[in-house]
Amino acid sequence: NAGVMQNPRHLVRRRGQEARLRCSPVKGHSHVYWYRQLPEEGLKFMVYLQKENIIDESGMPKERFSAEFPKEGPSILRIQQVVRGDSAAYFCASSSVLADTQYFGPGTRLTVL
């Protein structure tokens, strides 16, 4: 069991570019969560998805951010026109059923120059 995989592990973008972060959940898990950790802060919830559905996006910024979890393939967190304030560690977690333990990936560290 390889656990939750995230790639890339490190991503550098210039202001105005797009960032795409990928998350492959534990095999058989159908629930995916994205969290963001700004420097010196705890992880903050962004979005919760099940296959092909966004269940809770209450933590997502209203503009530039989007997420998907297609029927096939990894979950994608997409940030358009990145700004310096988007620099953070982005973590993905997955669980098998509702309210089950969330297993975390190693995170993607995004740096915006």
Next chain:
Amino acid sequence: AQRVTQPEKLLSVFKGAPVELKCNYSYSGSPELFWYVQYSRQRLQLLLRHISRESIKGFTADLNKGETSFHLKKPFAQEEDSAMYYCALSGNFGNEKLTFGTGTRLTIIP
């Protein structure tokens, strides 16, 4: 609004001494409480959750609803306990997102 507070950013304890990492929460309802740990160069992993009432690696945590606390305790610290510890809560069934505290970095002094 739900909130988790970990008042100590850093905590140093001598090997063999008792450890207590503090966690207080704010939630209207009956939350589920967790402790997650991140060892150096490893991913975040679940240490324990209050509903399972388990003791993992010698750590225990009791949910005190009156004081809205979920402090993590271990009677005798070991060097391998050095890590970053996060307290987290989730809401009632159907609200699965985790709300994290800012974390406490525990260092065990040999």
